[in-house]
Amino acid sequence: MLQINDLTFDAWGRRFFDHATVSIPVGAHVGLVGRNGVGKSTLFKLILDQLHAGDGEIGYPKNARIASVDQEHPATPISLLDTVLAADEERERLTNELET
Secondary structure, three states, X not given: OEEEEEEEEEEOOEEXXXXXXXXXXXXXXXXXXXXXXXXHHHHHHHHOOOOOOOEEEEEOOOOOOOOOOOOOOOOOOOOHHHHHHHOOHHHHHHHHHHHO
16 A cells, blocks of 8 residues: 655745645556646655655555656657557567467
8 A cells, every 4th residue: 555644845946745645555556647747756756765755754565566657768769658568578478479
């Protein structure tokens, strides 16, 4: 379970989260949706411990899997879609089985 309790985060001259609390149960698949600049990437960075909140707590089990895709994709000959699809090992295995 991902648990966010009383999270407050200020940065770059503005408040992104003001005493936010949420609980996401084990096995849930969740997406963050919102207009540019509302804090989606910031929340992910807080969850992944790449940024540190002023107040509040974020906790989840050590064996939890949290997936994310960087907002900026490095310039490579491989498309972002191909990069994401390549990370899906089961899909890759099944595709290879079909081709042989």
